Amino acid sequence: MVEKNLDFRSDTVTRPSPEMREASYNAKLGDDVYQDDPTVIELERVGAEVLGKEACLFVTSGTQGNAVAILAHTNRGDEIILEERSHIYVNEVGGLAVMGQLMSRTVKGVNGHMDPEDIRKAVRIENIHFPPTTLLCVENTHNSAGGIALTVPQMKSYWDVAKENNLGVHLDGARVFNAAVALGVDVKEITQYADTVQICLSKGLAAPVGSLVVGPKDIIDKARKYRKMLGGGMRQAGIIAAPGIIAVTKMVDRLAEDHANAKVLAEGLTKLGIKVVNEVQTNMVYVDFSSIGWTAEDWNKACTEMGWKSRGRGTGTRLVTHYGIEEEDINSFLENLAKRV
Ligand SMILES: Cc1ncc(COP(=O)(O)O)c(C=O)c1O
Known part of the structure; x- marks a missing residue:
């Protein structure tokens, strides 16, 4: 498990x-x-x-x-x-x-x-x-x-x-x-x-x-x-x-799961109007949430309320996928976020 x-x-x-x-x-x-x-x-x-x-x-x-x-x-x-x-x-x-x-x-x-x-x-x-x-x-x-x-x-x-x-x-x-x-x-x-x-x-x-x-x-x-x-x-x-x-x-081969999850996350965020600023090739998604009018405070509050740790600063943040985050978690994060934007 x-x-x-x-x-x-x-x-x-x-x-x-x-x-x-x-x-x-x-x-x-x-x-x-x-x-x-x-x-x-x-x-x-x-x-x-x-x-x-x-x-x-x-x-x-x-x-x-x-x-x-x-x-x-x-x-x-x-x-x-x-x-x-x-x-x-x-x-x-x-x-x-x-x-x-x-x-x-x-x-x-x-x-x-x-x-x-x-x-x-x-x-x-x-x-x-x-x-x-x-x-x-x-x-x-x-x-x-x-x-x-x-x-x-x-x-x-x-x-x-x-x-x-x-x-x-x-x-x-x-x-x-x-x-x-x-x-x-x-x-x-x-x-x-x-x-x-x-x-x-x-x-x-x-x-x-x-x-x-x-x-x-x-x-x-x-x-x-x-x-x-x-x-x-x-x-x-x-x-x-x-x-x-x-x-x-x-543990090397499973990194492919993190990369796939990062892509799912980036696509989902883009659909919600949150700008993804990097080309997502591996396990990192850099976002600019000012595209939906949010501040770092708004982002951090929403994440905390949804049970996630994330550290928004200025107009954006870096989201990293890894062992302990699965595709179902990304989907539920996106569903919950959709209710707030
Ligand atoms: C590219 C890169 N090099 C080196 C390090 C340093 O690793 P550590 O935090 O174990 O000192 C990091 C940490 O995030 C990193 O991203």
């Missing part, structure tokens, strides 16, 4: 499945700082295999995973290139400036996609006045662009420019499995065009905690040391790694 979770705020709200809870309870444990927790070792083995990389590191969160990967790629004073609305640039507390003393150079994307020519232009030439550009960061799916899945050829186009200029490529793949499912490709087709990848276990894949960082062994070894520096060395972490194994091995 899937526990209902009528909460549109994010897919981070997902709660572990009964099988995940059982797996935590029964997990074999060790001390992961000594690298002898068998469940973490197994999660890292599976993670590397599924994502097609040599090595893997279990970290506490997506933010920590991006940070340790980027720190492992760079040196103090380097410049890195990011899409201007990327999560790393906008929503990770400026950590790279603080921890890595890195310069950020942003490139404007269209629907999350950067023009490879713009990336090329952003790379610094060798000059005594300039910091060296050493890393390109890519986000797939792109969250603030509306959960857009960047295609395999797009990924390749970034990779080609990066490699022509000797840059590393880090993929913030918090939701890269959503991208793979939406594009109908094996996730490795996407991840082959990044040196390192961060994936979140605790979003649509429904594990309670954690992310994985994968990449070449030398970079992951460095990332492991940075994780320790940041206080992310965990001990009997098998308790939280066990659900992660289920996340990557059993």
Whole structure:
């Protein structure tokens, strides 16, 4: 039985499945700082295999995973290139400036996609006045662009420019499995065009905690040391790694249900006159409810009264579908909303 979770705020709200809870309870444990927790070792083995990389590191969160990967790629004073609305640039507390003393150079994307020519232009030439550009960061799916899945050829186009200029490529793949499912490709087709990848276990894949960082062994070894520096060395972490194994091995295919539900939701909202502002490709629907004359207060009140959590701000909000929301829930949400608009 899937526990209902009528909460549109994010897919981070997902709660572990009964099988995940059982797996935590029964997990074999060790001390992961000594690298002898068998469940973490197994999660890292599976993670590397599924994502097609040599090595893997279990970290506490997506933010920590991006940070340790980027720190492992760079040196103090380097410049890195990011899409201007990327999560790393906008929503990770400026950590790279603080921890890595890195310069950020942003490139404007269209629907999350950067023009490879713009990336090329952003790379610094060798000059005594300039910091060296050493890393390109890519986000797939792109969250603030509306959960857009960047295609395999797009990924390749970034990779080609990066490699022509000797840059590393880090993929913030918090939701890269959503991208793979939406594009109908094996996730490795996407991840082959990044040196390192961060994936979140605790979003649509429904594990309670954690992310994985994968990449070449030398970079992951460095990332492991940075994780320790940041206080992310965990001990009997098998308790939280066990659900992660289920996340990557059993929860990926069901993301298609979330995508289908997002489409049903978007169509229903459009019929009610509520403007959907993104192209719905994965599990996110961005709406502008000012199209029916509603304020954020009106939206939030209506959702609360209907038993849903949603966080309207200004003239709109983001609605995210995930484990714990089924098609019948979307239909009943739309029916109830129809009575109020
Ligand atoms: C694209 C993207 N990257 C990274 C993160 C950070 O993950 P966490 O909240 O686990 O730190 C998020 C979180 O929403 C995200 O959407």
